[in-house]
Amino acid sequence: DAGVIQSPRHEVTEMGQEVTLRCKPISGHDYLFWYRQTMMRGLELLIYFNNNVPIDDSGMPEDRFSAKMPNASFSTLKIQPSEPRDSAVYFCASSFRRGEQPQHFGDGTRLSIL
Amino acid sequence: AQSVTQLDSHVSVSEGTPVLLRCNYSSSYSPSLFWYVQHPNKGLQLLLKYTSAATLVKGINGFEAEFKKSETSFHLTKPSAHMSDAAEYFCVVSPGAGNNRKLIWGLGTSLAVNP
Numbered sequence: 001d002a003g004v005i006q007s008p009r010h011e012v013t014e015m016g017q018e019v020t021l022r023c024k025p026i027s028g029h030d031y032l033f034w035y036r037q038t039m040m041r042g043l044e045l046l047i048y049f050n051n052n053v054p055i056d057d058s059g060m061p062e063d064r065f066s067a068k069m070p071n072a073s074f075s076t077l078k079i080q081p082s083e084p085r086d087s088a089v090y091f092c093a094s095s096f097r098r099g100e101q102p103q104h105f106g107d108g109t110r111l112s113i114l
Numbered sequence: 115a116q117s118v119t120q121l122d123s124h125v126s127v128s129e130g131t132p133v134l135l136r137c138n139y140s141s142s143y144s145p146s147l148f149w150y151v152q153h154p155n156k157g158l159q160l161l162l163k164y165t166s167a168a169t170l171v172k173g174i175n176g177f178e179a180e181f182k183k184s185e186t187s188f189h190l191t192k193p194s195a196h197m198s199d200a201a202e203y204f205c206v207v208s209p210g211a212g213n214n215r216k217l218i219w220g221l222g223t224s225l226a227v228n229p
Contacts, residue, residue, distance in 0.1 A: 004157070042219065042221045042222065043158075043204070043219045043222075045216060045217070056216070091157055091158070093157075093158075102148055102160040102163055103158075103160075103217070104160070105150075105157035105158040106157050107155075107156055107157045108156075108157050110155075
């Protein structure tokens with residue numbers, strides 16, 4: 001089975017540019033999560049979806065961040081405009097029935113904002 | 115409040131010796147508990163999970179963990195470390211109630227395995 005697929009694996013861009021991260025969850029999973037990982041703050045949950053509907057976006061740091069899930073097989077996390085402090089590794093994960101079942105992670109997108 | 119504490123930020127062992135990574139949790143409900151591993155530049159991979167069945171849980175790559183409710187602990191062990199075990203390990207608790215159960219992640223333990 002294909003796992004969670006994220007693209008791009010690496011992104012380097014200049015401050016002020018729009019950044020779009022993409023995620024394809026495992027087929028059949030009904031939960032999708034976006035995380036951010038930094039040395040300073042560890043792993044932070046940004047937002048999660050259930051059946052394509054955003055359930056909790058309380059972890060989204062600012063209005064510059066937005067996430068969508070137009071269908072069960074695709075989600076995006078967008079940062080506009082980007083800032084150097086957004087540099088981090090962003091992970092997407094998916095699961096069945098959140099909490100009871102483990103989350104399956106993609107390999108992440110390493111984002112560097114110059 | 116729910117929380118998880120990984121007691122060691124760094125652990126160093128020699129190849130072939132036992133591994134112990136410690137985790138304590140706090141939860142008002144019957145939790146589900148997980149250990150994840152992260153190798154450099156990779157995503158997080160599930161090692162094992164506890165969901166109120168047997169208290170001794172066996173995972174992949176020879177790892178196991180024991181749920182001890184009286185001690186609120188879920189320590190990860192392996193009898194003999196291998197060089198490939200060098201990675202970051204995360205203890206995670208799912209508090210286990212309500213419709214908005216956020217996973218609570220420990221800050222991680224970095225495991226170094228010396229030849």
